[in-house]
Amino acid sequence: MRRVLKAPISTAIAIAVGLVVLVGYFFPFPLLDGLLQVALLPWALILAAVALWIGVLNLLYVHWRKVRERQKGSIYSGVLVLALLLTTMIGVGLGLNNTWAGRLFTYVQIPIEMSLMAVLAVSLVYACVRLLYRRFNLFTVVFALTVFLVLLSSVPLPFGELPFLSDTLRPWIAEVLTVGGARGVLLGVALGTVATGLRILTGSDRPYGG
C-alpha cells in the first residue's frame, strides 16, 4: 500500500521541479527566477547538508559494525572511527577557525592527499605496463605508445628538448588527435545526458521513491 501511494507523489514532485528548472533555464521569467532562488535553492542546500550528515553517520555505522564484529581489517575501521570522532569534536567543539582544526587539515589531510597523488603516478605507470600483458591488441599498443611519446616529450631531459617530438608531434597529438577524439566522445556523452534527463522528466526512470 505504501508503495502505491509513495511512487506517484515522488514522481509528480520530481517532474514538477524538473519542469520548473528547465523552463527557468530557457525563459527568464522574474516570477520563476524568484521561485528558484527563494524556494528551491535553499531547499536543495538544506537537503545537501542533511544528506552529508546522513553520509557521515552511514560511514560511522558501517565501520563501527566492522569493529564490533571483529571483521577482517577492523583495525583500520577502528582508526577511521577514532579519527572521525576526534575531528568532529575539534571541529564542532573548538570551531573551524581554531588552530587545532587548521593543523588537522595542514598536517594530516593535505599530506595524505598529496602522497596519494604521488602514488597515483606510480600506479598509472604500472597499470599501463600491465595493460600490455592483459589486453594486447592494436588499440592497447597505440594507447601505450601515445602515453610514452607524450611523457617523453613533456619531461625535462638533461640535454634539453627532443627535436620534432617536443615541438611538432606532441602539440599535434594534444591539439588535433586528442581534441578531435574528446569532442566525439563528449558529443555522445551530451546526447546520453539529454536522453537520461528526459527519461527522468517523463517519470520513466525513477531513482527515488522505491
Place this chain on the structure above:
Amino acid sequence: MWGLGFVFVFLVLLLLFAILGKKKKAIFREIPAFKQLINAIGLAVEEGKQVHFSLGRGSVNGPESTSSFIGLSVLERIGNVTCTSDFPVVATTGEGALGILTQDVLRASFRGSKGEYRYDTTLAQISGLTPFSYAVGTMRPVMDERVSVNVLMGHYGSEVAFIGDAIGRGHSFGLAGSDSLVAQALMYATVQETLIGEEYFASGAYLGAGNMHLASLRTQDVFRWMLVLIILIGSALKLMGVL
C-alpha cells in the same frame, strides 16, 4: 530558443520511438562488456560470491547527476538479480544524497522479491566523502575475497585509478563506465572492460531496463547521424572557403 527546440524534438522522437518500439524487437550491435557482465553476475550468484557496485561521487543535483542516475538504473537491475542470493550486491558511493538514493533502490529490489526483512543498511555504504577517501574506502570491498564482480558506474575523477588498480590486481571481473573523459581514460588503462562515450549511456538498454531506454538509444542514434552530417557539411564548406 534553439536549445528548447532541440529538447522538444528530442522528447517527441523519444516518445514516438517508445510507442513504436513496443511492436518491434530491438537489434543491438554487440558490446562484449555487457555480455561478460551478465555471465559474471550469473556465475557469482551460482557460486555464492558477491557483486560490488561503485556509484562514484557525483552529486544528484549537479551536471554529473545523469551519470549517477545511469548507475542507479543498472544497480536496480543487478539488485533484482542478486537480492535472493546469499550475498546480495553491495554498493558504495561517495556522496550523501546519492547514498540515500542507493539505499532506496536496493531496498526496492528486496521489497520487489518479497524479502525486505533481509535488507541490511550496510549493503549501501558511503565509503568516503572526498575523492581520495572515497577511492581508498572503496578499495576494501573491491579486494574482498567474497567479491567476484566489480562494477564502476558513475562520476569519477583521477582517483578512479586506485579503484581500477585494485580490481586489476585481484581476480575479479571488472566493468567500468563514466561520463568523465579523465575517468574513461584511466578506466581503460586499469579495468578489464570499459564503456567508452555513449556506450555508458546505453547500459540500461543492453541490460533490459525497459522500453524507454531502447527508445532513448534510437533517438540518440538519429541525433548522432544528424551531427555527423552537420560536421561533414561544415568541414566541406570550410574547405571550400564558404564558412
